[in-house]
Amino acid sequence: MLHALSELLRVDTLITLLFSIAAFAAVLSFAAPLMQDDPLKARMKAVSVERDRLRAEQKIKGLGESKLRDKRNAGAARRFVDILNLRKVFEAETSRELLRQAGLRSERHLILYLVARVGFPIGMGLLAFGYVSIIYADTASPQMLIAATAFGLIAGNYLPYLLLRNLVTRRQASIRRAWPDSLDLMLICVEAGMAIEPAMQRVAREIGAISVPLAEEMTLTVAELSFLQERRKAFENLGKRTGLAQVKSVVTSLIQSERYGTPLGTALRVLAQENRDMRMSEAERKAAALPPRLTVPMMLFFMPVIFVIIMGPVFLTVSKLLF
Incomplete structure (x- = not known):
């Protein structure tokens, strides 16, 4: 065992191992982009599914029937939601609006989100109770078990919303950057x-x-302009799905142009300039906030290194003279 370890720690063995890791990392960095799927293609496929749903829904409305629902979701999860009336408990329309802002438009996503709002608190409460009961089996008091279970229930109640809000924030940041x-x-x-x-x-x-x-959002808006009877509704849906003030201002101009026949080019020129100025102001604000944020990292990581470089030779010289 010691002989094998000494052979492994030899200089030539370590150099060969490091070169092998570097070669593998280089090959992986070149091959990784080739193995990834095109996100735009997948999203556009999802938009085409949504466009077909809109077409079918408008056809059903034209026949005077009720609103189309996604029949594929008629399973245990849907029955669970209907039995407990979770749509009313968790305000299904508000949840649906938030899911659309995250890019999740299917009825299946709403069903899963509502089930998660019930399942996560129960699951995390049981997990916290089991963890405390097993790890602190000798010292766990009833009050400690109740506190751990309550903490798990509260964390599980907010976790689905926080995860969904994180998706919305990331999506809005991407839209805001390219708008x-x-x-x-x-x-x-x-x-x-x-x-x-x-x-x-x-x-x-x-x-x-x-x-x-x-x-994805602009393609879906084009589909809604083709299928919806009121074009104003398609533009309003774009603003609701993004949830951004910049997009809503442009949507208002588009609606006014459609209603009153005002020149759209002039309005778009003004709005484009305003959005460019807002993006520049945001960049300047982040740049101005950078020096205070760098103060603590510089004190923790840069200043000790500078002191070592400056004072190191002095300490070495003094140590040679003294010892």
Whole structure:
């Protein structure tokens, strides 16, 4: 055993091992992009499914029947939601709006989210109770078990909402970053004589390389403009699905242009300039906040190294003279 360990710790063996790891990492870095799926293609496929759902829903409404529901979800989860009336308990429309902002539009996503709002507290409460009962079996008092269970219940109650809110925040950040560029592209298309639908379709194709969520939302808006009876509703849905003030201001201008026939190019030019200024102001604000944030890391990591470099030779010289 000691002989094998000494052979492993030899310099030439370690050098060979390090070179092997470096070669594997280099091959992996080149091969990883080739093995990844195209996120834009997957999202556009999901949008096509949503477009088909909208078409079927409008067809059902045209026949005077009730609103179309996703029949694929008629399973145990749906029955569980219906029995406990979770749609009313957790305000299904508010949850549905939040799920749409996260890019989850299917009825199945709503069912799973409502089930998670019930299942997570129970599961984490039982997990906390079992953990304390097993790890602290000798010292755990009833009050300690009750406190741990209550903590698990509270954490489980907020965990699904926090996870969903994190998805919404990341998605909104992607849309916010690419929105000024999309307005510039839309302005070019509109001033070139294109209508709003082909302009948004073209922008969705071009902006997908920067922000897949924004391309998805604009493609879905084009589909709604084709199927919904009120075009104003399609623009309002775009603002609701994104939940961003920048998008809602542009949506208001588009609705006014559709209703009153005002020049859309002029409004888009002003809004594009405002969004560029807002993005620049946000970048300047982050740059101004950078020095205070760097103070603590510099004191913890840079200053000790500088002291060692400056004072190290002095200490070595003094130690040689003294000893």
